[in-house]
Amino acid sequence: QKEVEQDPGPLSVPEGAIVSLNCTYSNSAFQYFMWYRQYSRKGPELLMYTYSSGNKEDGRFTAQVDKSSKYISLFIRDSQPSDSATYLCAMSEGSGGSNYKLTFGKGTLLTVNP
Amino acid sequence: ETGVTQTPRHLVMGMTNKKSLKCEQHLGHNAMYWYKQSAKKPLELMFVYNFKEQTENNSVPSRFSPECPNSSHLFLHLHTLQPEDSALYLCASSQERWGTQYFGPGTRLLVL
Numbered sequence: 001q002k003e004v005e006q007d008p009g010p011l012s013v014p015e016g017a018i019v020s021l022n023c024t025y026s027n028s029a030f031q032y033f034m035w036y037r038q039y040s041r042k043g044p045e046l047l048m049y050t051y052s053s054g055n056k057e058d059g060r061f062t063a064q065v066d067k068s069s070k071y072i073s074l075f076i077r078d079s080q081p082s083d084s085a086t087y088l089c090a091m092s093e094g095s096g097g098s099n100y101k102l103t104f105g106k107g108t109l110l111t112v113n114p
Numbered sequence: 115e116t117g118v119t120q121t122p123r124h125l126v127m128g129m130t131n132k133k134s135l136k137c138e139q140h141l142g143h144n145a146m147y148w149y150k151q152s153a154k155k156p157l158e159l160m161f162v163y164n165f166k167e168q169t170e171n172n173s174v175p176s177r178f179s180p181e182c183p184n185s186s187h188l189f190l191h192l193h194t195l196q197p198e199d200s201a202l203y204l205c206a207s208s209q210e211r212w213g214t215q216y217f218g219p220g221t222r223l224l225v226l
Contacts, residue, residue, distance in 0.1 A: 028171040043204050043217030
């Protein structure tokens with residue numbers, strides 16, 4: 001079983017739709033969860049960062065972590081064409097100064113159609 | 115320049131060539147990373163440097179040779195690469211090792 005599973009898509013939605021992106025993982029020691037957005041021909045940029053279980057909201061974006069199910073989600077409300085990108089989930093056992101590397105999913109390619 | 119920059123943005127090389135990728139971070143960070151991103155695969159960590167010292171080599175073949183002369187600059191020297199090494203090579207930096215990582219735009223490498 002891969003450490004982090006993420007459906008690569010592609011996912012195509014109309015403008016204004018609610019988008020749900022998901023990752024599952026097998027390592028119960030993961031505590032820090034991130035979502036990166038990567039536009040075409042660009043490097044990944046950090047979008048959301050959460051610790052342990054629960055929800056975090058930032059504008060149109062909501063990140064959810066369910067550690068009991070080993071499942072994380074990113075919701076995008078009122079999706080816009082500018083949200084079209086590849087979304088990568090990443091997670092680690094520790095943060096900052098600890099010897100814990102990031103483990104990434106493969107990324108989901110999202111297209112929002114005007 | 116701001117953030118993390120990488121040069122060149124695109125590189126085509128033959129298997130017998132020697133080339134170098136350059137990364138520079140303008141964020142005052144102390145840790146720098148090289149990643150490989152191939153189609154349909156997760157990002158693969160290659161090397162980690164913290165305060166110019168290499169702290170991790172993720173079983174990378176010796177045809178990839180990193181160099182970190184100071185905390186702001188990171189190089190990846192390439193020689194006798196294989197076609198399967200064609201990928202996007204990403205540099206990242208963070209304030210401390212394994213802190214929040216900021217990525218550069220990457221170098222798209224094609225090995226013929």
